[in-house]
Amino acid sequence: MKKLSKRRKSNEEIFEIKWKTDLPYRYSIGKLAVKFFEELKEHRKIMGSKCKKCGKVHFPPRAVCADCLVKMTVDDMVELPPKGTLEGFTVVNYPFTDPSTGGIRPFPYGYGLFKLDGADTYTMHFVNETDVTKMKIGQRVEAVFNDKLIGDFTADIPYFNIIKEEK
């Protein structure tokens, strides 16, 4: 059988240039997400947005309901509990450059899709488990908050824990 060829031959010289540079850019996150981060930082709350027309609860909060094309404002934001149910999961076990840091993202790491109680859309986030035999669709998960909150999604809620509890 033909084997996968190695990406680089071991005796091949790799020419490497290293430098450090700042690449600042602005990203307008929108009014609803600003409200989310304010509530997270000041009151340790998780806020989604609820469509006035169909009642669909979006988390992360969205400014427009994709189903009815109705606009939502900060007045349509609702608090969600920090608990949810796992709908899908994986454990990433391969190296790649993280565009947010420029370095290799630490692996293995678990992440999943879950619905916060009361939300109708999936949330995608890290799950604090790398043993897939301990993970199952339908498990309950709970957000883990950092002691000091700074208004940054992954810094303030670094991951969700799998918890033993019936819904």
Next chain:
Amino acid sequence: MDHFEGINFSEMWTGIDAAPGYLKPVVKIATGGTTGSSLAICGYHNIASGIYDKVLVVGWEKLNEGGATTGIITAFDPVWERPSLAGALGPLALMAGMYSAKYGITPEQAAKVTVKNRSNAANNPFAHLQMPDITIDYVMSSQVISYPLRLHDCCPQSEGACALIYANEKEAKKITDTPAWFHAVETAHYYTFGTDDKMYDLPTATIASKKAYKRAGIKNPLRDLDVAEIYEPTSWSELSWTEALGFCKPGEGGKLLDEGITQMSGELPVNPSGGVLSTNPIGATALVRVAEAAIQIMDRGGKRQVPDVEKALAMGFGGSLWTEVMILGNEPLR
């Protein structure tokens, strides 16, 4: 694709020099995984609209020099999605797990897809991974890349290019006696935000294929199509996509494979070329599907030729879960 190659305005390198575009109107199209099928569909519109008589459509990728996973992550929301998203394979792993949980598809059935496609690839001189002796055990003992995906459940990173000549009816007759004719082209995407999707199936493939079948007069795809070249980034995807394309009912992709229907000797061979699991130069990958469908229609497939092909389906799939479907035929659709 610029963000996969790490080169901005890559058409300046390829469109003018490598593809002979000097003093000609060069258009660059990049839509992620669907790049090749978007190219194919735009090529069709350029000819069908009467604007041009002949068009050269080129898709290519040189993944060894770039970082596709890194580039793909930058396509997603910087606040909510990028931190945990792991390029294409992470979400495809989530989809595979959710699909298998919903329908009881087994890892053995997924491994069988790789065995089918990589042994088909042994008949294709252009395929990257040709493995005539590959076994289910070999696939199932390979390293877990992102559960439930193992190394050999995943497409490779390839370097390659694909070019197709498009012509109107008058010009086509000067070029070949056996042209492949476009019967239908369809694009479907309904993406608003990643986490809105159900993830256990591919609704855009259902939407696009239903429209294409209607236009091409196909009532029963399994019976009316002679071959299909589909864009399966993982073994699990092929099982799910065959359902979405209407070759079988939802949840029956594993059964369809087990019954041998998608094998070379089956009623509807899927991916005689070896598919994406064998060869994946991303910007060319979906165009290769169209080229292979045309090769089958033109009876130029050599060892991978399916006998008597009159109608062929080609499919492109991309990162925001969108699908492009094309139907080709051996006679013009009147």
